Amino acid sequence: MRKAFVPLLVIAGAMFAYAPVMIAQAPFESTMGLVQKIFYYHAPSGMIMLLAALVCGVSSAVYLWGRKPGADHVAIASAELTALFGAIVMATGPLWAKKAWGIWWDWDPRLTMSFVGWMISLAYLFVRKYAGPGSDKLAAALAVFGSANVPFIYISVNVWRTMHPKTSVVPKLPPLMAGPFWFSFTALFLLFLLLMTARIHLEQQRAALDQMYLAEED
C-alpha cells in the first residue's frame, strides 16, 4: 500500500477534481431537483463511515483479546476516519433534509443510529486524548461495545415510522445516476484508504519513537 501511495493520491486528486463535472452532468431527480445532487457526497460518505466503524470495532476486539499493537494502530486510524466521514454525513444530511423534508433533523432510525455512532466515535477519540495512561484498552472496550450496540439501535428505532430512503435505493439507481454515484464512492473510498495508510504509518512511527525513548532510558 505504501508504494502505491503517491500514484493513488494522484488518481484520487484527479477523481475529486472531475467529480463535480460528473455530478453536474447527472440527470435531475424529478421531485427534488438540484438539491438531490448532495446525495453523491452524502450516501458514499455514510457507507464509508459504516465501513470505518466496522474496521474500528473488529481491530479493537483483536487488540483487546489478542494484544497486538498493530491492531491498535488500525483502530485509532479508523476511529478518526469514522469521526471525519461522520462529520461529512452530519453536515450534508441536514442540508438535504431541510430542502427535501422541510426540516433540518428528524429522529428517524437511520438518523438516530448515525448520530449515536458518530457520538461514540467522538467519545473514543476523547478517551484516547484525555484519559491518560491505559486509555488504549479503555477505548478498545468502548469500540467493542459500540459495535455491539449498532444492531440494537437499528432494530429499536425501526419500530418508528421512517422518512430516510432505504438502502435499496442504491442498486436501483438509473444508469445515468449510478455512474456518478459509484464514481464518487470510489473517490471517497480512495481517500479513506489513503488517510488510513497515512494515519497508521504515523501511529507506527510514534510507537517506534516511544520504543526508542524507552530503550534510551534503560
Next chain:
Amino acid sequence: MFARTALLVLRKDFAIEVKSREILYTTLLFAVSCVLVFSIAFVKEGEPLEDAAAGILWIAIEFAGTLALGRTFERERYAETLRALLLAPAPRAAVYVGKMLGILVLLAVVELLLVPIVALLFHAPLFAQPFLLVVLLAVGTIGFSAVGALFAAMLVRARSRDVMLPILLYPMTVPVMIAGVRGTSALLQSPADTPMAVMWIGMLAALDVVFITLALWAFEPVMTE
C-alpha cells in the same frame, strides 16, 4: 467460587454503605432534584405534558445511576482498594458481577422512591400494570448497570474520569433508554399497550444478555495493567 466471590464483593460494598449511607442518600436526593428540574420544563399551566413521565423517569434513573457509579468507584480508588480486589486470587469477572449487583440494588432502592414520585407529580398511571412495570425497570436497570459498572471500573485509573463516564455511558446506553422510555410510555397509555411493552422488554432482555456477556469477557483484559 464465582458466585461466592461476587456475593462477598456485594456484601463488602453493602457493609461500607450501611455505615455512612452516603451514596444512597446523595443519589436519592439527586434523583428527586432531577424530577424537580424536569417538572419546571414539562409542566404547563399545572398540567404535565403528555408522555413526559416515561422520559423523566428513565432520565432520572440514568443520571442518578451515573452519579452512583462515579461515587462507588471513587471510594475504591481513594483507598486503592480496587487494586487489592483485583489482586485477590478470585476470578476477575466475579469482582465485576459483585460491583454490578451493588449498583443494581442501589438503583432498585432509588426506583422505589422515584416511581411513586413521578406517578404523583406527573399524574402518570404508573401502577396500572405493576408487574410489567417492575419487569421493564428490572431489565432496563440491569442493562444500564452492566455497561456502567464496566466503564466506571475501567475509568478508575483514567484522568478526567468524572467527565468521561457520562460521555462514554450515555451514547452507549441509548438503546436501553429508547427501549425503556418506549416501553414505559406504552404502559402509560390508556388502555395500556401490553404487546408493545412486552416487545420492548424482550429487546431489553436480549440487550442485557449481549452487554453482560461482553462485559464479563472484556473485564479481564481491560483491568489487566
